[in-house]
Amino acid sequence: MHDVLVIGxxxxxxxxxxxxxxxxxxxxxLSQSHPTRSYSVTVQDGINAPDGTEGRDSHVSDTMAAGAxxxxxxxxxxxxxxAPVLVEELDRMGVPFNRVGSVIDRVGAPGSSQPRSAYVNDxxxxxxxxxxxxxxxxxxxxxxxEWIALSLIMDRDECVGAVxxxxxxxxxxxxxxxxxxxxxxxxxxxxxxxxxxxxxxGGGLAMAYRAGAPLIDMEFVQYTPMVLSGSRLALSPLLxxxxxxxxxxxxxxxxxxxxxxxxxxxxxxxxxxxxxSGVDIRKDPAPVHSGMARLLGGIDVTTQGETSVxxxxxxxxxxGTGFHGAQxxxxxxxxxxxxxxxxxxxxxxxxxxxVDESKVGEQAAEAARTALDAxxxxxxxxxxxxxxxxxASLMHEKVGQSRDANGLKEAIQRxxxxxxxxxxxxxxxxxxxFNFGLVQYLEVGSLLxxxxxxxxxxLERTESRGVxxxxxxxxxxxxxxxxxxxxxxRDGPHVSTENA
Amino acid sequence: xxxxxxxxxxxxxxxxxxxxxxxxxxxxxxxxxALIAVRETQDGTLAFRGxxxxxxxxxxxxxxxxxxxVTCLINVGKTQKEGVITVQPIRYAPVEKDVMHNMRKFLWxxxxxxxxxxxxxxxxxxxxEELRPVRKAMRCTTCGLCDEGCTVIDVNLDFYGPAALTKxxxxxxxxxxxxxxxxxxxxxxxxxxxxxxxxxxxxxxxPFGLEPTHLIMDTRDRAIAHGIKSGYGNKMLERHxxxxxxxxxxxxxLDERSVALQTYGGxxxxxxxxxxxxxxxxxxxxxxxxxxxxxxxxxxxxxxxDRYNRANAGLRKEKQR
Numbered sequence: 001m002h003d004v005l006v007i008g009x010x011x012x013x014x015x016x017x018x019x020x021x022x023x024x025x026x027x028x029x030l031s032q033s034h035p036t037r038s039y040s041v042t043v044q045d046g047i048n049a050p051d052g053t054e055g056r057d058s059h060v061s062d063t064m065a066a067g068a069x070x071x072x073x074x075x076x077x078x079x080x081x082x083a084p085v086l087v088e089e090l091d092r093m094g095v096p097f098n099r100v101g102s103v104i105d106r107v108g109a110p111g112s113s114q115p116r117s118a119y120v121n122d123x124x125x126x127x128x129x130x131x132x133x134x135x136x137x138x139x140x141x142x143x144x145x146e147w148i149a150l151s152l153i154m155d156r157d158e159c160v161g162a163v164x165x166x167x168x169x170x171x172x173x174x175x176x177x178x179x180x181x182x183x184x185x186x187x188x189x190x191x192x193x194x195x196x197x198x199x200x201x202g203g204g205l206a207m208a209y210r211a212g213a214p215l216i217d218m219e220f221v222q223y224t225p226m227v228l229s230g231s232r233l234a235l236s237p238l239l240x241x242x243x244x245x246x247x248x249x250x251x252x253x254x255x256x257x258x259x260x261x262x263x264x265x266x267x268x269x270x271x272x273x274x275x276x277s278g279v280d281i282r283k284d285p286a287p288v289h290s291g292m293a294r295l296l297g298g299i300d301v302t303t304q305g306e307t308s309v310x311x312x313x314x315x316x317x318x319x320g321t322g323f324h325g326a327q328x329x330x331x332x333x334x335x336x337x338x339x340x341x342x343x344x345x346x347x348x349x350x351x352x353x354x355v356d357e358s359k360v361g362e363q364a365a366e367a368a369r370t371a372l373d374a375x376x377x378x379x380x381x382x383x384x385x386x387x388x389x390x391x392a393s394l395m396h397e398k399v400g401q402s403r404d405a406n407g408l409k410e411a412i413q414r415x416x417x418x419x420x421x422x423x424x425x426x427x428x429x430x431x432x433x434f435n436f437g438l439v440q441y442l443e444v445g446s447l448l449x450x451x452x453x454x455x456x457x458x459l460e461r462t463e464s465r466g467v468x469x470x471x472x473x474x475x476x477x478x479x480x481x482x483x484x485x486x487x488x489x490r491d492g493p494h495v496s497t498e499n500a
Numbered sequence: 501x502x503x504x505x506x507x508x509x510x511x512x513x514x515x516x517x518x519x520x521x522x523x524x525x526x527x528x529x530x531x532x533x534a535l536i537a538v539r540e541t542q543d544g545t546l547a548f549r550g551x552x553x554x555x556x557x558x559x560x561x562x563x564x565x566x567x568x569x570v571t572c573l574i575n576v577g578k579t580q581k582e583g584v585i586t587v588q589p590i591r592y593a594p595v596e597k598d599v600m601h602n603m604r605k606f607l608w609x610x611x612x613x614x615x616x617x618x619x620x621x622x623x624x625x626x627x628x629e630e631l632r633p634v635r636k637a638m639r640c641t642t643c644g645l646c647d648e649g650c651t652v653i654d655v656n657l658d659f660y661g662p663a664a665l666t667k668x669x670x671x672x673x674x675x676x677x678x679x680x681x682x683x684x685x686x687x688x689x690x691x692x693x694x695x696x697x698x699x700x701x702x703x704x705x706x707p708f709g710l711e712p713t714h715l716i717m718d719t720r721d722r723a724i725a726h727g728i729k730s731g732y733g734n735k736m737l738e739r740h741x742x743x744x745x746x747x748x749x750x751x752x753x754l755d756e757r758s759v760a761l762q763t764y765g766g767x768x769x770x771x772x773x774x775x776x777x778x779x780x781x782x783x784x785x786x787x788x789x790x791x792x793x794x795x796x797x798x799x800x801x802x803x804x805x806d807r808y809n810r811a812n813a814g815l816r817k818e819k820q821r
Contacts, residue, residue: 033549034608036642037557094618094674096634102625120635126556127638131617138617145604168596197552198536230528233554268639271708272555275573276530385540428544434597437544 001357002028002142004348005177007149007162007204009035011043011125011334012316012341013183014132016305019345020181021139027349030144030164030175032199035133039185039197040337043125044236044269046109046117047090047338048331049083056080058114063332066111067325068466069481070217075303075322079339086338087118094131096120108241109330115241117331122236122266124334144175148439149203150372152180152211152312153364159211159312160355163368167439170432172369174361179311179348182208182299183341186317187450189443191292191400192392193227195234204318206446208299209453213307214485216320216498217297218450219457222328222467223401226251227291231276234293235286236269237330250285290401294333296324296467297457300485300498305344311353315344322483326466372438378426380437387418387425388444391451399455404472408459415452416492422448453486456493460484501527503576505538506586507546509598516588521546527577531569531585532560534576547600548587558641561648562599563588568648570641570707590648592657606657607644610664614671614687621678630675637670637715639708646712649705652697659691662702662712668693669715672722684723693719694730694737725812739763749805752798757787 004020006013009031017029031038050059059080064071087104091097097104097118108115120127136143146167153161153174161176187202188194209215225246226235235251242265243256253262259282262270273279279286298320305313316337323336394414398407422445427438461484463477464470482497504522511517521538529537532550539546550560555573562571564579568590579585593601646662647653653661660668668687671677687693693716702712723729730741743762747755757778764770781787 033551033557033559034603037549037551037559039552041641042552042554042556092618092620092676094634094671094676096631096638096674098635099626099628099631102627105628120638123635123639126641127635130638134615134617136617137612137615138619197557199551231530231554268556268708272573275555381544382541388540431545434547434600435545436539436547440540440544 001355002026002161002175002177004028004179004181004345004351005030005162005175006181006183006345007031008038008183008185008316008318009033009145010038010040010183010185010316010337011128011132012319012337013181014129014136015338015341016181016183016313016315016345016348017141018132018135018139019342020349021136021141023346023349025349026142028142028144028175028177029136030147030149030162032146032148032167034145035136035143036129038129039200040129041126042195042197042233043334044122044234044238045334046107046119046124046238046331047083047087047128047334048109048112048116048329049087049118049335050106050114050116051084055114055116056083059083059116062111062113063323063329064325066327066329066466068327068476069325070322070465070483071325072322078303079323079336082339083335086335086342090128090131090338093135095127107238109237110240111329112331117238117241119238121264122238122269128334128338148442149184149207150368150442151364152207153361154211155355155358155360157212158310160358161361162207163364165368165372165442168433170435170438172365172372174365176355176361178353178355179313179351181305181313181315181344181348182318183314183316183344184318186295187447188292188294189388190391190447190451190454191221191395192389193232193289193291193396194392195224195227195232195291195293197232201443201446202318202450203443203446204314205298206449208307208309208312208314208318209449209486209488211309211312212488213309213312214300214487215297215453216300216483216485217322217457218295218320218453218486219461219468219484220296220324220326220466221292221400221454222294222296223290224293225290226288228273228277229287229289232291233272233276234291235273235288236266239266239269246288249287249289251281251288252285253281292396292400294328295454296326296328301340301344303343304347305340306347311351311355313344313348315340319344326468375426375438375441376430376435378424380426380428380441384422384425384428384437384441384444387422388440388447391415391418391444391447395451395454399451399458401467402469402471403458404470405459405462408455411455412452412459415448415455419448419452453493456495457484457486460495501525501576501580502583503534503580504584505535506584507598508586508588513588513591518586525576527575529576530572531564531574531576531579532572535571535587547596547598549600549603556641558643561590561643561645563590568645568705570643570645573707590644592648592650592653593644603644607642607647607661607663610660611642611667613660614664614668614683618671618674618676619678620676623675623678626675633673633718634670636710637666637673640666640710641708643707645705645707646702649701651699651701652695656691656695659695660687662696662716665693665696665716665719666710666712669719672719680722681726681728684719684726684728687719688723688728688730690734693723736763739765749802750794750798751792752795752801755792757792
């Protein structure tokens with residue numbers, strides 16, 4: 001029995017683990033890869049954290065302006081107030097933030113009225129992930145690497161752990177815990193083009209949804225215009241802050257940075273653009289296109305990271321904190337992961353609920369073993385991969401940057417048909433150890449569930465707001481200022497307006 | 501472009517057993533994406549790692565056509581030879597299955613040894629200049645290619661290796677950390693910084709230009725400044741290096757006899773230990789009983805030592821702080 005089980009080893013999960021550990025709780029962290037292999041390491045944004053009252057006020061107002069009336073003001077105020085402290089904490093933990101003299105530098109990002117992003121060259125995500133991992137190692141977090149969470153263990157209406165599959169052996173075990181923090185990231189693999197890592201499959205969203213926790217703001221899917229052509233690398237918005245321009249599908253430096261500045265500020269961009277597209281950005285513009293970058297909604301949580309299920313918490317991209325509203329500002333993404341991770345970790349760590357040893361964990365594990373055994377015997381591979389790729393094209397075309405009622409209805413129908421097809425499929429091989437066919441089958445199952453909640457929410461919101469663009473309802477409708485919640489009904493997702 | 505992946509699925513590196521997979525992919529597709537396409541559509545049991553696909557997570561390191569690569573940063577067109585890409589595990593890394601390395605044993609247990617987070621020293625405000633070495637070391641994706649190139653790991657898998665020692669460097673040069681000396685002592689124990697043979701292969705192999713061999717050399721300087729010399733934790737080695745330094749600085753060259761005697765514990769203990777070897781060496785004319793004189797110009801050599809000690813006085817003070 002763990003005090004706190006964190007699922008997900010990216011920035012939010014690691015921050016949650018470190019915070020939970022600071023309360024004295026025994027913390028286990030379960031992740032699909034080694035934590036420093038998580039999607040978080042690719043994020044090159046800065047962290048919005050202005051110093052001083054004036055800076056904070058403009059941070060709040062820019063965030064609210066981008067969010068188009070759907071931000072939760074209390075959450076925005078609270079996280080913006082905490083932001084400078086969160087950055088100072090990271091600095092003390094060891095993130096080597098760029099400085100001017102000995103003061104942490106802040107630069108501008110698109111959409112910001114003032115320079116407010118703290119950053120580490122073009123490797124903010126990489127250094128924050130490494131630093132939090134170091135802190136987790138130093139404070140004695142117990143790691144379970146290359147385990148894939150399958151489902152939550154529910155004792156009546158309470159969450160008391162999770163069942164997970166070990167990639168190396170195929171073993172399925174119950175991880176019982178007094179508190180579970182989901183920090184599994186976003187469902188990028190449901191969209192193509194996107195900035196997805198292989199593991200961005202929305203597993204936590206699907207697990208929570210299936211266990212009865214409501215999701216919220218799921219219609220808000222944000223694209224970035226800066227995906228390097230032919231790759232899934234999102235170029236840093238800080239390039240634009242440093243004077244580069246985005247025009248005609250190209251990022252041009254326009255002489256804003258000389259070679260020496262580029263090599264010292266953006267060494268990893270330089271190297272990767274050259275490796276991935278053959279372009280030397282010192283000489284030539286980098287061709288880019290838009291791609292799905294992040295989901296703004298997620299599991300409905302309070303400021304403290306509590307979901308509506310007792311014992312279950314969520315943080316990072318899989319959490320619908322209400323901070324972003326209908327559109328996220330560059331530089332707020334990492335901020336929310338860090339803030340929500342810390343809050344959820346502290347709450348979960350302080351959670352002293354008594355959980356008795358019971359048989360529900362082993363029962364849940366046994367049920368999962370039976371289901372997986374059946375999946376091992378069914379055909380898989382190519383047809384499952386085709387489902388994923390069809391889903392990703394469908395989501396991009398009908399549920400992407402531009403939507404209408406007909407397209408969304410078609411998408412929902414096709415997703416339902418795909419789910420029926422998925423139910424007939426499986427792993428494609430009965431190998432137990434390192435069965436990636438089984439993993440793919442499970443991931444596509446999660447993506448289908450999450451994709452359906454996105455499409456259903458987008459259909460329900462008959463207006464255009466933030467990143468949600470309806471060609472059949474091009475204007476903002478002031479009467480739709482409520483957030484949409486999705487719960488799992490008997491016949492599919494049930495969408496309703498959240499009670500304010 | 502029609503590609504045949506010859507994928508090692510058994511056997512040894514020297515005697516590999518391959519399974520062939522054909523796939524039609526654009527030449528600009530990365531090798532990693534092409535391998536994922538093979539696994540997703542043809543064989544879900546193909547075991548290899550990888551996640552981010554944009555060169556940040558360091559998880560997809562493999563041997564392709566005999567060269568060790570981060571496979572998401574190279575494309576199929578340039579990698580293939582006559583339409584074939586041979587995929588094998590990287591050298592030295594134990595294999596769990598197919599080309600799935602045992603990274604815990606090869607890399608993670610070693611990195612984690614030095615990964616314990618910053619313990620704040622509550623010190624002075626830190627400048628950008630001071631943090632540059634930390635920022636450089638943290639560009640490391642732990643792809644493992646430096647360890648793969650390491651000529652010490654080739655003969656001793658227990659050597660911590662350049663990747664883990666880059667992590668040590670990251671802390672040894674972090675001005676915010678309060679346990680620098682403790683970390684350097686840990687790193688100076690057996691299999692640590694002093695076991696590096698500075699062959700510069702790590703620097704050659706790093707795909708991100710982080711120069712891990714240089715980082716190890718800089719960490720050694722840091723250790724010396726903290727009064728920690730090569731052979732830390734091993735009395736015999738400590739004596740050996742002290743004797744070596746003393747011989748050069750006093751006599752201007754190596755007095756092998758006295759170095760050997762001191763290394764093995766002084767005149768009596770060392771004498772007994774080295775006696776059989778000494779007798780054999782005398783018989784073959786490889787040693788002499790004549791005293792070992794100061795070489796001409798020894799005083800000038802002495803001055804080099806003096807100059808070094810003066811230059812490092814500041815660093816030595818840091819040790820006391």
